[in-house]
Amino acid sequence: MSDPTYTPPKVWKWDSASGGKFANINRPIAGATHDKTLAQGQHPFQLYSLATPNGVKVTIMFEELLEKGIKGAEYDAYIINIMEGDQFGSDFVDINPNSKIPALLDTSTQPATRIFESGSILMYLAEKFNDFLPSDASKKAECLSWLFWQMGSAPLLGGGFGHFYAYAPEKYQYPIDRYTMEVKRQLDVLDRQLAENEFIAGDEYTIADMAIWPWYGVLAQGGLYNAGEFLEVHTYKNVLRWANQIAQRPAVKRGSIVNKSWGEPHEQLLERHDASDFELKTQDKV
Numbered sequence: 213m214s215d216p217t218y219t220p221p222k223v224w225k226w227d228s229a230s231g232g233k234f235a236n237i238n239r240p241i242a243g244a245t246h247d248k249t250l251a252q253g254q255h256p257f258q259l260y261s262l263a264t265p266n267g268v269k270v271t272i273m274f275e276e277l278l279e280k281g282i283k284g285a286e287y288d289a290y291i292i293n294i295m296e297g298d299q300f301g302s303d304f305v306d307i308n309p310n311s312k313i314p315a316l317l318d319t320s321t322q323p324a325t326r327i328f329e330s331g332s333i334l335m336y337l338a339e340k341f342n343d344f345l346p347s348d349a350s351k352k353a354e355c356l357s358w359l360f361w362q363m364g365s366a367p368l369l370g371g372g373f374g375h376f377y378a379y380a381p382e383k384y385q386y387p388i389d390r391y392t393m394e395v396k397r398q399l400d401v402l403d404r405q406l407a408e409n410e411f412i413a414g415d416e417y418t419i420a421d422m423a424i425w426p427w428y429g430v431l432a433q434g435g436l437y438n439a440g441e442f443l444e445v446h447t448y449k450n451v452l453r454w455a456n457q458i459a460q461r462p463a464v465k466r467g468s469i470v471n472k473s474w475g476e477p478h479e480q481l482l483e484r485h486d487a488s489d490f491e492l493k494t495q496d497k498v
Contacts, residue, residue, distance in 0.1 A: 233379040237297055242309065248301030252319075253288030253485055260292050260304060261314035263472035265366070265426035265436070266330040270314045271484070272422045272467030273337050273344070278487070279463040282341055284320070289484040291471045331363045334419040344419045355413040358405075358420035366427045368394050378437040392443065395431075399448045402428055406450035421458060426468075429455035466490050 226240045252258050257274070261267040277285035292298040292313050299311040308315035308328035316333050318325040318340075327336045335356075338345035346352045373391035376384070402424070405412065412420040427436070432448060432455040434440030446452065458464055470484045481489055 234295075237294060237299075242311065243300075244302040244305040245297060245300040246302065248298070248303055250301070250303040250307075251290055252317075255286040255288045255485070256284060256318065256320040257287035258317040258319060259287050259289040259314060259471075260307065260316075261289060261471045262292050262294055263468065263470060264313065265370070265430065266312075267314045267471055268426040268468055269330045269423050270316065270333050270337075271470040272426070272464050273334055273419065275463035275467040275470075276422070276461075277337065277341055277343060280343065282343070285337070285341060287484070289470050291473060291482050293473070329363075331359055331423060334359065334423060338419050344417070344422070346413075346416060346418065351414060351416070355416075355418045355420045358412045359423050361401075362420070362423045362427065365398050369398065369427060369431070373439075374437050377439060377442070396443060399428065399432070399443070399445070399451060402454075403448040403450045406454045411454070421454075425455065425458045425464070429458055433459065 250258075250260060259270060259274070261270060263271070271289060274285055274287050274289075292304065292315075294313065298304065299308075299313060304315060305311055307317055307326045310328060312328070314328075314330055314333060316327045316336075318327065318336075325336075327333045335345070346355055368391060372387070373395045376387040376391060380387075402412070409415065411417050412424055428451065430436045431439070431443070432445045432451045434445060440446070469479050469481045469490075471482065472480045473482055474480070483489075
């Protein structure tokens, strides 16, 4: 179904908000809208993020590295409230000119190194600490293929299906049908891969799993857009097996609540500066 009253103009002009949940932060131009200094802690890595699927990828990676005892991966995590436009502050834009979370500053280098885009951050950390990325050339290629599969596929899940199914101010059948079909195809791609492999890229847990799980793993568990029944996620049994397996990892549990400002109080950790921050949350739950 389409809007019979709308005909695209010869030249599009931005003269009104687009509507929907994110209308107040969407705009067709880049750059900072205001001056804002970002806080900095004492650890080598300074992360500015939010516990969306893209943000969770990075906090899971940090927590997995720390789980292995890699002390050089200590980090401070500060929340970026995208609904209030924190991502358009001057300091944040200096780290990520694209004004999207997550954004990372590695202060262990001189000068400090900025890294933006979640897939790039995962690769940077994997290479820096020589972990969660296979050294064998063929296995590394497989891992990176799936990492970039996620980077190319998730916008169709989030900006496509998620927007028109959950956030758009009007519901139209065509975009919902179109993106639902694509998301189900993606789930089938993953289900076939996981039918023959324990993890996404083979028998080894890698940054490919960390990238894909916050989107498709959480979706399979019914936690993304509340669309589990609509998409019949229970039929993707291999994806669900993998999703539940990843969800039980201690580092994933910790990483999933960092920079989270919604849900149950014990599931929220607005800032992370030390491992003891999680112990306090465990006490809150009890």
